[in-house]
Amino acid sequence: MKSFIQRALTSPAAGLLMVILLLGTILTLFAGTHVDRRTGVEVNNFLNSNTLVQTATDASFFAIMAVGATFVIISGGIDLSVGSVYALAGVTMALALRALGPSSDATTVLIGLAICVAVGLVCGVLNGLMVVTLPVHPFVITLGTMWIVRGLAFVISRAESIVVPASLTAMAKASLGLTETLYPVPMLMMIAAAIVGMLYLERTVMGRHIFAFGGNPEASRFAGLRLGRIQMGVFVVSGLTAGLAAFLGASFYGSASCGDAAGYELYVIASAVVGGASLTGGKGSAISAMLGALLIVLIRQSIRTLRLDQNYEWIVIGCAIIIAVVLDQGSARVAARRLTAAPTGGTR
């Protein structure tokens, strides 16, 4: 029990959570207050249920994609196409639902979800197939598909911003019994995606195979792992999470366009990296990726809440990512030295 608590407290997720809580405390202290228009009660500008849920909602769309991207990064690959897959899935769903015409709310939601997931699946399979069969690094493959998929979204949508049926927005903005101005669905989906991702990675044989492959592909080959299947699988997961995020995003904001999520692939990768994923493979965590996304959104939000010059947003996020990775590598080297030194000490 003591060991479990000790492990939990020293885990990467606990570290990130502590940082988020500390940043949240600072924001609470310095954010100021305002009088809530509906209740007449003075509330903190940051520590109020609307802001907290809104922050989680803002993070949820790329946090869900970051869970999928973490799979790819653990395997030693990279997926730059997630933002484009998000856009293609969103516009495909919106166009299809417009063409199908009105149907019941439940049917509309199910069809919308199925289309987004299917588009994500197809894109993931295509990425995976090319990575497995072509002698080209995933960076190049997904750089290419990033443009191809974005271009497809542009062509089929004709650059139109397509409004989705109201039933989708009602689903994504359901208050689930909370105050009517709270929309917890994206946040809950984000948490669910992170938990499923964590369970798959850490509690299944297939999940452990991804770590093994990313940590040492040669050793994995000699151990008899089916490497092509692992690579295909991680890109499929990445595509699926992009499709799911697109479904939520288009539903929540009420429309889809080919320009959606442009540049989000960088936030997605940054979330995974800040969450401790190693770009050289073999290391990463779905929960930490989600927390990484939350931290990035919180940093963005803090710049405005604390009334700092928001022109510094990109500088702050960029510095945070570089410092995180540099220190992570530094601590990895220290740990490796300790491991190397340990047997010598033990034999004496």
Add this chain to the structure above:
Amino acid sequence: MIHPRRLSPVALAVFTAALAACSGAPPSPAPAGGASPAAGTPAGGKKKIKIALIAKSSTNPVFLAARTGAEAAAKELGPKNGVEIEVAWLTPPQEDGQIQAQRIAQAVNEGADAVVLSCSDAGKVTGAIDDAVGRGLAVMTFDSDAPQSKRFTFYGVDDLKTGQTTMAELATQMGGKGKVAVLQGNQNAPNLQKRVQGVREEAAKHPGIEIVGVFPNIETPQDAAAEVIRVNNAYPEIQGWAMVGGWPLFTRTLLDEIDPKRMKIVAVDALPVELPYVEKGLAPVLLAQPVYLWGYVSVSTIVDKLVLNKTIPERLPMELVRVSKENLGDWARQLKTWGFTDVPDKYLQMGASAK
């Protein structure tokens, strides 16, 4: 395997870096009225209004002029009406309708009284506008509207008419004949789509004018100029450009690239950096939107609604200003009084116009 001790220092480092960078950043320009962090709370019994200004992109100079206008209006109208007005600049660095929707929600949650918005994607922000209105905020749009939303008014040019005027001026400059290209900007922006529609409609009235294509572009000066050069190379027969926004003219690149005897440009917007194009005759006519007024009029409209309880019409029309060699000096001086610091002296010293 993940080493459990590795991430805690990393996470702390992220936190430290973020805080260090934040605390090292210079504070935003003081909001008009010197608002305290406790926005929305009465200060010494004086009424306070917090207005969130959300333009399309903080890298586009026209929106920086709008911000200057908004802050000037806040400074001027606050004391006059016995209110403290704070303008919170929540514009995203790049165009993104989703981020705009998030910023609207943030403004609501942090106690703003009003939102003034130029929509990058009307579909994306309509829900957020309606939520804000539902929670008691006054929301108005400027420049680019969200007509399906519950915003109370829109201030801006008639985009269809703007497109028509752009094409009509270009046709005049080209003697009513020739091949033209249309520069569109962000193809998702509804106001620009309307302007392009206006360009097409007007072109149809001129049998000698043929549109070879409508070209979207990233709305940065360099990207836009590069797109114009690419299109000119691909279509050497182009003799005129109808630009529904002035993006490529925000650099001097095309001044050297295009021979004014061979090609004419008519563009919307007339910022200081574009004035040499008028002087050289490459853009003999620019159709200026008084972009400073986007901010100024918006803030005064919010004051009219929230403080003076005036009835506001659903649409507040903005008139374009035709800038040509004849009134270049006047326009340059106008820009200077609006806070533009980069107006070349030679234009400021030009004689009074003959208008």
